[in-house]
Amino acid sequence: MNSTSSGPDTRKPSHLFYQSRLRRPLVARAEGIYLWDQSGKRYIDGTSGPMCVNIGYGNPRVNEAIKRQLDQTSFAYRLHFENEAAEELARELTAQMPGDLDRAFFVSGGSEAVESCIKFARQYALATGQDQRRKVISRFPSYHGGTLGALAVTGYEPLTAPFAPMMESMPKIPAPTTYLDRDNLSPEQRGLKYADLLADAIEREGPESVLAFLMEPVGGASTGALVAPDSYYGRVAEICKQYGVLLIYDEVMSGAGRTGRYLAADHWGITPDIVALSKGLGAGYAPLGAMIARTPHVEAVLDAGGFMHGYTYAGNPLACAAGRAVLHELLDHNLMENATLRGEQIQAGLRRLAERFPFIGDVRGKGLLVAFELVSDRATMAVLPKELNAYQRCVDLAHEKGLIIYSRRTRGGIEGDHLLVCPPLIVTAAEVEEILSIIADTLATFAQESGL
Numbered sequence: 001m002n003s004t005s006s007g008p009d010t011r012k013p014s015h016l017f018y019q020s021r022l023r024r025p026l027v028a029r030a031e032g033i034y035l036w037d038q039s040g041k042r043y044i045d046g047t048s049g050p051m052c053v054n055i056g057y058g059n060p061r062v063n064e065a066i067k068r069q070l071d072q073t074s075f076a077y078r079l080h081f082e083n084e085a086a087e088e089l090a091r092e093l094t095a096q097m098p099g100d101l102d103r104a105f106f107v108s109g110g111s112e113a114v115e116s117c118i119k120f121a122r123q124y125a126l127a128t129g130q131d132q133r134r135k136v137i138s139r140f141p142s143y144h145g146g147t148l149g150a151l152a153v154t155g156y157e158p159l160t161a162p163f164a165p166m167m168e169s170m171p172k173i174p175a176p177t178t179y180l181d182r183d184n185l186s187p188e189q190r191g192l193k194y195a196d197l198l199a200d201a202i203e204r205e206g207p208e209s210v211l212a213f214l215m216e217p218v219g220g221a222s223t224g225a226l227v228a229p230d231s232y233y234g235r236v237a238e239i240c241k242q243y244g245v246l247l248i249y250d251e252v253m254s255g256a257g258r259t260g261r262y263l264a265a266d267h268w269g270i271t272p273d274i275v276a277l278s279k280g281l282g283a284g285y286a287p288l289g290a291m292i293a294r295t296p297h298v299e300a301v302l303d304a305g306g307f308m309h310g311y312t313y314a315g316n317p318l319a320c321a322a323g324r325a326v327l328h329e330l331l332d333h334n335l336m337e338n339a340t341l342r343g344e345q346i347q348a349g350l351r352r353l354a355e356r357f358p359f360i361g362d363v364r365g366k367g368l369l370v371a372f373e374l375v376s377d378r379a380t381m382a383v384l385p386k387e388l389n390a391y392q393r394c395v396d397l398a399h400e401k402g403l404i405i406y407s408r409r410t411r412g413g414i415e416g417d418h419l420l421v422c423p424p425l426i427v428t429a430a431e432v433e434e435i436l437s438i439i440a441d442t443l444a445t446f447a448q449e450s451g452l
């Protein structure tokens with residue numbers, strides 16, 4: 001039927017297309033952390049879709065809120081009417097933000113949120129007489145979205161290379177992949193070393209030309225939940241301040257509670273200048289994203305003639321009503337605390353599995369944004385032979401065994417296999433054990449097949 005179940009595919013040819021010809025099972029229903037296909041097979045969603053279904057599937061409160069909004073009005077254009085759902089979500093969402101990050105601009109997804117951050121930063125520079133500032137430094141590896149502006153700041157060659165002639169690629173510095181470093185530095189020193197690469201890049205590019213620095217505080221799929229040493233975050237913020245460079249946190253994946261705090265920035269007490277959010281904000285119930293900006297910056301842009309940017313569905317009432325109910329669920333059920341506890345349980349379980357499977361390399365992450373690498377040698381972190389296709393094989397084996405996990409054969413530009421384990425924030429301790437047991441089974445089959 002597809003790459004992960006047996007039997008011929010008897011379905012009609014599809015008029016839909018995505019990345020490849022591969023056909024996936026038709027989904028029949030979903031509830032909690034589970035999905036069922038049309039044959040009745042049950043899957044645990046060990047990756048919350050693409051790390052977005054933060055409160056699980058079929059939440060009655062969110063469904064009810066969407067229906068209520070639908071009965072009232074599904075749409076009202078933001079240039080003609082204000083709507084209460086967007087107003088209230090902006091109020092409640094910015095209450096979760098540190099400092100004066102008090103203003104929200106709603107969009108429909110992560111790429112739009114990142115585009116909005118970049119365009120807002122540029123308009124702030126223009127509004128304050130800093131016309132030369134136009135370069136956005138970002139990191140390598142990284143992923144910031146699929147639109148051309150977001151791709152220009154994405155550090156992931158397979159996705160950017162085909163479009164390189166069509167966009168101005170922005171300067172990149174290495175993300176702190178410190179687990180690959182073989183120096184004698186302490187974690188703190190390593191963090192500072194990587195942060196100082198930002199100061200070097202600003203000097204190299206010409207400080208007057210640098211508009212912003214964009215980073216994922218906890219990496220997503222491109223790096224496999226990369227967390228920097230603590231010292232990195234404060235030093236980066238200091239460097240940005242010193243050079244008058246805006247600090248943009250892409251929290252599309254790490255935000256909305258996934259790492260155990262509403263923003264991953266909260267772990268390090270950082271107040272970025274601009275934040276991109278999406279994924280867990282609508283949590284799979286509605287396409288929703290947001291740019292959150294600081295009041296003085298917003299006022300400067302509005303004073304200078306307005307924010308020249310917008311989308312038809314910006315501040316959509318249905319999406320905002322869903323987002324509001326998602327936020328209430330997250331807060332009322334202490335799901336961020338659960339993310340911390342269950343994330344620790346997953347990391348501890350993976351470390352136990354590493355005693356049994358020597359090809360498990362680094363285990364890392366924060367809250368329920370967790371990843372582990374598959375390597376041929378843990379001491380050197382050397383990668384597995386490409387022919388093993390380890391990441392895809394493990395995903396397929398897990399799928400057969402009823403667990404959905406996420407993977408990449410990449411550390412950005414560097415080859416390597418990693419798997420992400422990021423279930424919804426409602427996952428229970430018993431469900432985590434079930435996930436770990438299927439991962440153990442998957443790795444045992446993979447080891448046997450591959451002679452590892």
Ligand code: PLP
Pocket residue numbers: 050109110111112114143144145146216220221250251252253254278279
């Ligand atoms: N930024 C980050 C960190 C992401 O992980 C993603 C998606 O995976 C995006 C931006 C783009 O979001 P979307 O796919 O909703 O456009």
